[in-house]
Structure formats: C-alpha cells, structure tokens
Amino acid sequence: MTMGLVDGLVHRIRRAPHLDAEARTQVAIVGAGACGLVAALMLHDAGIDCVLLERDAVPSGSTALSSGFVPAPATRAQRAQGMVDDSPARFAADIQAKAHGRAAPALVQAYAEAIGPAIDALQERHGLDWIVLDNFLYPGHSRHRMHALPQKTGAALMASLQAAAEAAGIPVLTQALVDTLWLDDADRVLGIGYRRPDGREEQLACDALLLACNGFGGNAAMVRTLLPEMAEATFGGHAGNDGSAILWGEALGARLRDLGGYQGHGSWITPQGALMSWAVMMEGGMQINREGRRFHDETQGYSEAAVHVLAQPGGIAWNVFDAPLLALARGFPDFCEAEAAGALRRCDSVAQLAACIGCDAAALQATLATLHSRSAQPDGRVFTRGLAAPYFAVKVTGALFHTQGGLDIDADTRVLRQDGSPLPNLLAAGGAAGGVSGDAVWGYLSGNGLLSAIAGGAIAARTAAARIHANKDSHDE
Incomplete structure (x- = not known):
C-alpha cells in the first residue's frame, strides 16, 4: 500500500x-x-x-x-x-x-x-x-x-x-x-x-x-x-x-x-473576493500600480497578469476605466455583485483618482496622457482612445485560480x-x-x-x- x-x-x-x-x-x-x-x-x-x-x-x-x-x-x-x-x-x-x-x-x-x-x-x-x-x-x-x-x-x-x-x-x-x-x-x-x-x-x-x-x-x-x-x-x-x-x-x-x-488571474477584486471580467482591459481599460504607472501589456492575458500584479508594491493594482467600459462591465453578474458590495470607486478628476489609488497625481496624469497618443506604449500595447472623466477604479490583486x-x-x-x-x-x-x-x-x-x-x-x-x-x-x- x-x-x-x-x-x-x-x-x-x-x-x-x-x-x-x-x-x-x-x-x-x-x-x-x-x-x-x-x-x-x-x-x-x-x-x-x-x-x-x-x-x-x-x-x-x-x-x-x-x-x-x-x-x-x-x-x-x-x-x-x-x-x-x-x-x-x-x-x-x-x-x-x-x-x-x-x-x-x-x-x-x-x-x-x-x-x-x-x-x-x-x-x-x-x-x-x-x-x-x-x-x-x-x-x-x-x-x-x-x-x-x-x-x-x-x-x-x-x-x-x-x-x-x-x-x-x-x-x-x-x-x-x-x-x-x-x-x-x-x-x-x-x-x-x-x-x-x-x-x-x-x-x-x-x-x-x-x-x-x-x-x-x-x-x-x-x-x-x-x-x-x-x-x-x-x-x-x-x-x-x-x-x-x-x-x-x-x-x-x-x-x-x-x-x-496554471491559470492565474490578475483581476481578483479585493477585499470582496471576486473575478472582474478581463473584457474591460481588452476594450481599453488599464492596470495602475501605487506609483501611478502601468506595468504590463494587459492584452496579453489575465493569467500571466497575476504574476505582474503580485510583483507590484503590496501585490496590489487598480483596474482603471471610464463610463463606456463601466457599461460593458455591468453586463457581467460577477461585477455587478462586486459593485453592490462596494468594490467600485468613482473619481471625477485625475486628482481624485490619484487619491483613491494613493499615487502621485502628476505621475498618474502622465500615464493617462500617453493613452491619447494612439502610438505603441513601451510594452507594445496601443490604445485606440484615451479614458475620459469620470474615472472608475477597482482594487485588485493577483490570484491562483486552478492548476x-x-x-x-x-x-x-x-x-x-x-x-x-x-x-x-x-x-x-x-x-x-x-x-x-x-x-x-x-x-x-x-x-x-x-x-x-x-x-x-x-x-x-x-x-x-x-x-x-x-x-x-x-x-x-
């Protein structure tokens, strides 16, 4: 035996x-x-x-x-x-x-x-x-x-x-x-x-x-x-x-x-504990760390994003998006439940968004400004449009989902x-x-x-x- x-x-x-x-x-x-x-x-x-x-x-x-x-x-x-x-x-x-x-x-x-x-x-x-x-x-x-x-x-x-x-x-x-x-x-x-x-x-x-x-x-x-x-x-x-x-x-x-x-997930809402659809990232959302910067090409996949998020200060990132992307997110019941539990933050200005994230407002403004150029970011991602106020943010961490x-x-x-x-x-x-x-x-x-x-x-x-x-x-x- x-x-x-x-x-x-x-x-x-x-x-x-x-x-x-x-x-x-x-x-x-x-x-x-x-x-x-x-x-x-x-x-x-x-x-x-x-x-x-x-x-x-x-x-x-x-x-x-x-x-x-x-x-x-x-x-x-x-x-x-x-x-x-x-x-x-x-x-x-x-x-x-x-x-x-x-x-x-x-x-x-x-x-x-x-x-x-x-x-x-x-x-x-x-x-x-x-x-x-x-x-x-x-x-x-x-x-x-x-x-x-x-x-x-x-x-x-x-x-x-x-x-x-x-x-x-x-x-x-x-x-x-x-x-x-x-x-x-x-x-x-x-x-x-x-x-x-x-x-x-x-x-x-x-x-x-x-x-x-x-x-x-x-x-x-x-x-x-x-x-x-x-x-x-x-x-x-x-x-x-x-x-x-x-x-x-x-x-x-x-x-x-x-x-x-394994399947990781770079969009595990914390502390509510739910998955946020990666569709928001694919359609123009971005992940921001506590330094006010993007740190990877989000369109490569939510699995490897887990490792990238966990490598950020505190193992935390913020999913940042705007009103059109919020409408997309609300098409997914998991997001609606997390929103009802208090996961969604609304910020009417870059200064408010920076305060929410806990980052330098100037650094965040510079990050957002690059989205409007429609040229390739240093990591290769191209944004077809910038984000417009009001901004919305959800706090996330990286998670292991299954092997x-x-x-x-x-x-x-x-x-x-x-x-x-x-x-x-x-x-x-x-x-x-x-x-x-x-x-x-x-x-x-x-x-x-x-x-x-x-x-x-x-x-x-x-x-x-x-x-x-x-x-x-x-x-x-």
Whole structure:
C-alpha cells in the first residue's frame, strides 16, 4: 500500500485480485464538477451506467467559481449568430500560439475537435441554451467563440449540468470522499473506497474509473513546491483541489505533465473576493500600480497578469476605466455583485483618482496622457482612445485560480505509465490531467480550464463506452 498524506486526507492504492464491494457500476466518476457531469451525461446518452462521487454536500468545484465561459469552434450557437468562419484547426492554432507551441499536440487537436460537438450535444440533448459572446475578443482568440449560458456565470453552468443529470436519473453520491483506489496486479482498476461524514467507509466496484477531480491549487504544500511564484497568492479556486489525482498517479507510477502550468488571474477584486471580467482591459481599460504607472501589456492575458500584479508594491493594482467600459462591465453578474458590495470607486478628476489609488497625481496624469497618443506604449500595447472623466477604479490583486498540470493522458484520456503505455481502465480529464496550456502561466488561453473539463469529459465518456461495449461483445461471443 502506498500513501500520500495531505491536510489529513490519506490517498491510498490497494491491491487485490478482486473487490467484493457493496455496489457496482460500469463507470465510476470521482468529482461532480463540469468534467464529471459532462462525462456522466455523455455516458447516459451512450447507454452506459455510471455513478458520480462528490466530496461536497453540493457539487460546485472550480466551475461554479468561474465565469462559466467555454471556447468552442464551429458550433450550432456560432452559426445561429452568423459566425461561420471558425474551425477546430483555427482554434488549435490559437491554443498553441498562446502556449508558444508547448502544449501537448495530440491533446490540443483532440480537445479542439471534441469541444464543438460536446457543446452542441449539451444544447440539443440536455437543454443548455448557449450564446456566443460577440462584443469583444478574449486574449489569444482569433474568433468569437466564447460560449456562455444567458446568465453568464459558472454557477449557472453548474446548475444547468446538475439539472440535466437529475433529469437523466444519473446517481450523484454527495459527501462521498474518495480516498482509496483498488487495483489488481495488472493495474486494472477494480473499484474505489470512499468515506461518509460519519466516518463510515464504503466501496464501489467499477469496470472503468474516471478521475474528474481537480488539480492541486488548494494544496499549499504542492503550490509552494511546484508554483513558488504563487506561494503567497490568494487562492480563488475550490478548496477540494487537493492534488488527489497526482498523488494517486505517483503511487501508481503514472507519468505527470506540465506541473508548472496554471491559470492565474490578475483581476481578483479585493477585499470582496471576486473575478472582474478581463473584457474591460481588452476594450481599453488599464492596470495602475501605487506609483501611478502601468506595468504590463494587459492584452496579453489575465493569467500571466497575476504574476505582474503580485510583483507590484503590496501585490496590489487598480483596474482603471471610464463610463463606456463601466457599461460593458455591468453586463457581467460577477461585477455587478462586486459593485453592490462596494468594490467600485468613482473619481471625477485625475486628482481624485490619484487619491483613491494613493499615487502621485502628476505621475498618474502622465500615464493617462500617453493613452491619447494612439502610438505603441513601451510594452507594445496601443490604445485606440484615451479614458475620459469620470474615472472608475477597482482594487485588485493577483490570484491562483486552478492548476493546469496533472496526470499525463493520451488523446483518449487514458492515464499513461512512465513508459507511455496506458493503464487498462483508468481515465483522467479536466483538472486531474495535464491540460493544453503548456508548463507556464503565460500559456493559458482564456477558457482552457472549461475546455479541458467539457471536451475531456466528453472524450472520456466515449473511451469508457467503447471499452465497455467491446468487453460486452467479447463476452457475448
């Protein structure tokens, strides 16, 4: 037996020739976030039984904390809005361009091809009513392909996926903390063990196992070791991101990939604790430090912005924008909630804005004056217009949202051993697996997290269903 101990939770691998469990399912899924729920819905559509196991009383995970935006090309929703020039190949090229070619090529291709059909299936079979955000482009995307539900929140996405699972009659065991994987000597998963809140231990046998639990952002020790630049950053993700999949993978001798990759966010509103849409930055807003200066090209991406913000005095910056950009921001419910909580400051003059930020008014005036030149800033950014009073400001810091490294998987989401061979019936997707952002913060293309969750969940369902159907056919012969 091999153990990894984190925050009092033991992650165990146990070996046995067979498992006499209280219950059996064809596919067990650890984690009922977007990845697990999508996989379960696709398995249901394929006629495969599954059970979702969720540690929390109510499934939420990183998805519920996100904006709920999913990038996908060539979808029904795009066509409905007159967008007909996107493609998986174009999307894959955007992913690799953002990652500087360091994302896993086979996985990039697989996800770029799978996400559109998955989005369409969720709409056509399970009632998710997607819209495409078409009034701005997120960093790195060459086409409008960011899909959202009309509510534009991750909580709404989770609620819709949960409602679809309930309507399909898919069992979801909540408050079921999986701590043990049972395998035979050939590395075939036999089932899992999990604990209930009263300490009772239960077991579930399965024909295939999908690890859809998230990454390690909530594991302070792993963050200090693997992401030292984020060691003191605010964690804006879900506390359940404890690195379970990585710990089990290490115990199994599985290969790990891209552990230095993660999604940061340079627009974590403080002290309210919410994400402010980066659309405001892309459309002309800017980040100002306590010296009254800009300090990076905001259009490069909100993930790497986290590192830039944390490097400023006090690890603080101010998002500065004007009335037209405020109207854009108010189109996002998360911002409206933060504004209601007192995050927004109105300043009728540069002097008031400087007092709000705590910087020198002359330095701030010089920064604002450069925006009107329409020439490239020293960092390369070009502003098409300046900001006009009244000015608005929101205090932000840099945060770690979720990690992008994890178990190495192939294009079918099968977990790989050190020699590159797949484990017989162990799958991983979403935050449990290495994603498509490469091995650094700047490789994260907007939406890569939910891309990995939804596309990965759909592919894992396809792989598990094919395996189970093949086994059934061989037994019938």
